[in-house]
Amino acid sequence: MELSSNPVFTFGVIADIQYADIDDGFNFHGTRKRYYRSSLQLLCNANRCWDQQLIKPSFILQLGDIIDGFNKKYGASERALQTVVGEFSNYSTRVHHVWGNHEFYNFSRSELCSSVIDSRVHCVRVGDGVMSDDVYAYHFSPAPNFRFVVLDSYDLSIIGREQSSEKYKKSFKLIKANNPNDNLNQPPGYNQWQGRFVKFNGGFSQDQLDWLNKVLISADKKEEKVIIVSHLPLHPLSTDSICLAWNYDKILSILNSHKSVVCVMAGHDHDGGYHLDTSGVHHLTLEGVIETPPDSDAFGTVYVYEDKMVLKGNGRISDRLLMFQ
Numbered sequence: 001m002e003l004s005s006n007p008v009f010t011f012g013v014i015a016d017i018q019y020a021d022i023d024d025g026f027n028f029h030g031t032r033k034r035y036y037r038s039s040l041q042l043l044c045n046a047n048r049c050w051d052q053q054l055i056k057p058s059f060i061l062q063l064g065d066i067i068d069g070f071n072k073k074y075g076a077s078e079r080a081l082q083t084v085v086g087e088f089s090n091y092s093t094r095v096h097h098v099w100g101n102h103e104f105y106n107f108s109r110s111e112l113c114s115s116v117i118d119s120r121v122h123c124v125r126v127g128d129g130v131m132s133d134d135v136y137a138y139h140f141s142p143a144p145n146f147r148f149v150v151l152d153s154y155d156l157s158i159i160g161r162e163q164s165s166e167k168y169k170k171s172f173k174l175i176k177a178n179n180p181n182d183n184l185n186q187p188p189g190y191n192q193w194q195g196r197f198v199k200f201n202g203g204f205s206q207d208q209l210d211w212l213n214k215v216l217i218s219a220d221k222k223e224e225k226v227i228i229v230s231h232l233p234l235h236p237l238s239t240d241s242i243c244l245a246w247n248y249d250k251i252l253s254i255l256n257s258h259k260s261v262v263c264v265m266a267g268h269d270h271d272g273g274y275h276l277d278t279s280g281v282h283h284l285t286l287e288g289v290i291e292t293p294p295d296s297d298a299f300g301t302v303y304v305y306e307d308k309m310v311l312k313g314n315g316r317i318s319d320r321l322l323m324f325q
């Protein structure tokens with residue numbers, strides 16, 4: 001894809017690194033190979049490529065699941081996290097870390113808050129871009145007229161919430177009402193989109209939806225273009241249904257009621273996906289590093305212009321032209 005000159009800014013994207021210092025394995029269903037050690041090398045490839053760009057990325061979006069849940073079993077969570085974050089910090093580019101299910105397999109929510117992957121430190125304080133201490137959601141503007149909103153798609157979830165908390169209780173009720181299986185990581189088989197009610201997914205509290213709505217009202221007024229960032233995909237046609245956020249319908253109706261929203265970027269579904277919805281919002285799910293063979297790659301660089309974004313993909317990630325509608 002040809003790039004016209006002078007983008008407003010560029011940024012890097014990478015999803016589902018899931019690093020662990022263990023031998024290769026397979027996914028939950030035993031159908032896809034996972035390259036736990038090689039994922040670090042693929043991150044290294046990405047960082048080197050971004051560093052060599054003529055126009056240096058303003059920041060990197062790490063879309064969640066930075067280390068694999070297996071680390072917990074081996075008591076290696078902290079070491080694995082330091083290894084991957086250490087690889088990022090060989091370069092001076094700021095990284096925005098999203099939290100996915102594997103973050104919560106390794107760490108409690110309170111451990112994650114103020115950890116090296118709590119990127120809210122890039123905002124000054126609660127109220128100044130940050131939603132609250134309890135919900136990992138914040139927004140930032142890397143250039144005039146553009147805003148990124150990082151969402152907490154495990155705000156409602158039975159992982160990462162204390163069992164005594166109201167959010168846990170509410171989430172448990174919701175998942176039990178929609179999934180009859182004893183193993184709640186096993187999707188229910190009712191219909192196509194019911195499969196999302198599994199333990200490794202989550203959703204958004206009403207408080208977070210209200211906060212998002214306010215952020216978007218302000219962005220509409222300022223005529224900004226907003227990119228939504230979430231570990232879980234938000235549109236059923238941009239992912240396999242078993243990777244979709246629980247209350248995707250609620251958040252979609254908010255996103256589609258604001259003219260500022262131009263794109264949603266997500267991870268979690270290692271096969272990736274893409275859909276342009278009827279409101280003109282691009283829903284992009286990035287292919288995951290963890291299921292990418294060592295001789296390939298899975299990262300992208302996005303060139304942002306006033307009227308479009310151009311994704312230059314590497315390895316499994318394809319080039320894409322995302323026109324603002």
Ligand code: ZN
Nearest residue numbers: 065100101268
């Ligand atoms: Zn995930």
